[in-house]
Amino acid sequence: MISTxxxxxxxxxxxxxxxxxxxxxxxFEYLGAxxxxxxxxxxxxxxxxxxxxxxxxxxxxEVPGGLVNAIGLQGTGIDRFVDITVPHYMAQVKDxxxxxxxxxxxxxxxxxxVARRLTExxxxxxxxxxxxIECNVSCPNVKEGGHTFGQDPAVLNRLVSAVRAKTTLPxxxxxxxxxxxxxxxxxxxxxxxxxxxxxxxTIPAMVIDIERRRPVLxxxxxxxxxxxxxxxxxxxxxxxxxxTKLPILAMGGVYEAKDAIEFFLAxxxxxxxxxxxxxxPSTARKVLDGITDYCERHGxxxxxxxxxxxx
Amino acid sequence: xxxxAAKALEHVEIGADYRRLVLEAPQLSxxxxxxxFVHVRVPALETSALRRPFSVFDASEGRVTVLYKTVGxxxxxxxxxxxxxxxxxxxxxxxGFPVECDGEAxxxxxxxxxxxxxxxxxxxxxxxxxxxxxxxxxxTSSDLLAVDELRALGVDVRLATNDGSAGVKGLVTDPLxxxxxxxxxEGRRFELFACGPDPMLKAVxxxxxxxxxxxxISMDRHMICGVGACYACIQKTVRGNSRCCVEGPVFRAAxxxxx
Numbered sequence: 001m002i003s004t005x006x007x008x009x010x011x012x013x014x015x016x017x018x019x020x021x022x023x024x025x026x027x028f029e030y031l032g033a034x035x036x037x038x039x040x041x042x043x044x045x046x047x048x049x050x051x052x053x054x055x056x057x058x059x060x061x062e063v064p065g066g067l068v069n070a071i072g073l074q075g076t077g078i079d080r081f082v083d084i085t086v087p088h089y090m091a092q093v094k095d096x097x098x099x100x101x102x103x104x105x106x107x108x109x110x111x112x113x114v115a116r117r118l119t120e121x122x123x124x125x126x127x128x129x130x131x132x133i134e135c136n137v138s139c140p141n142v143k144e145g146g147h148t149f150g151q152d153p154a155v156l157n158r159l160v161s162a163v164r165a166k167t168t169l170p171x172x173x174x175x176x177x178x179x180x181x182x183x184x185x186x187x188x189x190x191x192x193x194x195x196x197x198x199x200x201x202t203i204p205a206m207v208i209d210i211e212r213r214r215p216v217l218x219x220x221x222x223x224x225x226x227x228x229x230x231x232x233x234x235x236x237x238x239x240x241x242x243x244t245k246l247p248i249l250a251m252g253g254v255y256e257a258k259d260a261i262e263f264f265l266a267x268x269x270x271x272x273x274x275x276x277x278x279x280x281p282s283t284a285r286k287v288l289d290g291i292t293d294y295c296e297r298h299g300x301x302x303x304x305x306x307x308x309x310x311x
Numbered sequence: 312x313x314x315x316a317a318k319a320l321e322h323v324e325i326g327a328d329y330r331r332l333v334l335e336a337p338q339l340s341x342x343x344x345x346x347x348f349v350h351v352r353v354p355a356l357e358t359s360a361l362r363r364p365f366s367v368f369d370a371s372e373g374r375v376t377v378l379y380k381t382v383g384x385x386x387x388x389x390x391x392x393x394x395x396x397x398x399x400x401x402x403x404x405x406x407g408f409p410v411e412c413d414g415e416a417x418x419x420x421x422x423x424x425x426x427x428x429x430x431x432x433x434x435x436x437x438x439x440x441x442x443x444x445x446x447x448x449x450x451t452s453s454d455l456l457a458v459d460e461l462r463a464l465g466v467d468v469r470l471a472t473n474d475g476s477a478g479v480k481g482l483v484t485d486p487l488x489x490x491x492x493x494x495x496x497e498g499r500r501f502e503l504f505a506c507g508p509d510p511m512l513k514a515v516x517x518x519x520x521x522x523x524x525x526x527x528i529s530m531d532r533h534m535i536c537g538v539g540a541c542y543a544c545i546q547k548t549v550r551g552n553s554r555c556c557v558e559g560p561v562f563r564a565a566x567x568x569x570x
Contacts, residue, residue: 029540053552054552069535074545278361
């Protein structure tokens, strides 16, 4: 029997497979199409204080090996999220996996306040599924907030410190892939008191309709996700792991167990399935089954033993 | 919702670029309601390809039938599905049409938009609703689908084509307006149900809103997940940015905001 348990900076996960923010709604949308027992955590879509309308349509374009999206963080605000959404998730999903809540905002204060509200809610029975916060400092699709906090180590440090001061929940920071060197950002998170890192967010991208000579997306640019970004993500996880002891939640093109195992070997503690769920909602199940098969074949008794086990 | 492994039973061309695909999926068939849709994994595409949404022409006797037009990479690849092939089909998805109607049921369809209206017509007829009139429009006669099937259900079918090759020469709203005028004269009640291209849907929604009748409009937006998880398929409504896949695809005409 292979142990699939991992600990992501204080977040106890029964399996090392989570879902990635923005690809799994608020956790309950895929009920019926996926066996949730394979999930170590679900990650809810980005939440800020007030509801946010997101970008104009079209919001996505399919490209070879992936998807370019500019949803623009449409989402419910914190009030509805803790009053209705999380209780609904817990009522709908039997043995609901722990929920990581992705948060964002237009200011450091907003991030901190959302974190405070979530921490308060997590202490109640109705929202007990909330087990961690993922700070999104890397969404390429909103002008205000989002990535602006992830492109300057000093600003990032200030943000992480402010959120840390308001929460006792495990704090994960989702980093931007498009920086020349991960290390100062990793250090900014460490010094700010983060418990874990998640990477990578989508890679800034653009698709042009050559017949109309216009950008396909209403937002002009978007973020690339899917199979094509996987090797880039592995490299960044490898870099980050060498620079820090913080556990890493890795995402970017996880379609099969092989992709997840590459992440573990590069230094990730857990992985998240994102865009692959759209093609096959049962991807997470297949990935987990493949991981345990691999452990058996290679004589690992625990998935945790794979972390950074690169020869 | 389930992700059914459905066996293709029949896949035939039904004129021009239109095809009918019949799938064996008993659980899905029993669960589907008119106006709901299914999200299909096209076997010939790469495994990372997004699914394609299709409205349902019919769901009965353990079968799910879709009608589609070959318009792009996904539907072209779907053409290659042969009887016996297994196709993953996620459904039932979305909110469909109400299977009840106060007064005459006026169904307005264009192109493959006729598909869910056929499913609706059968359900209305099965539930004992007698007055069902379908207005089918297209560019030319080969764009008029399901006319025989609708007539076989006892539906009064009125046709319109841009080139006059079948029915009235003009828009589908021409015969619809004649019927609306007649109903108004006779003081009879009606509801509108529509699926097809946006300009047609807008025209039908305006007529519903203008007459105070209920209108049920099936919108078609590019989708990613089909289950409400990704927020890609937005339709503007009086409630803000609504997801076509879960809050629709059938919306109340009065709720839609046109841009």
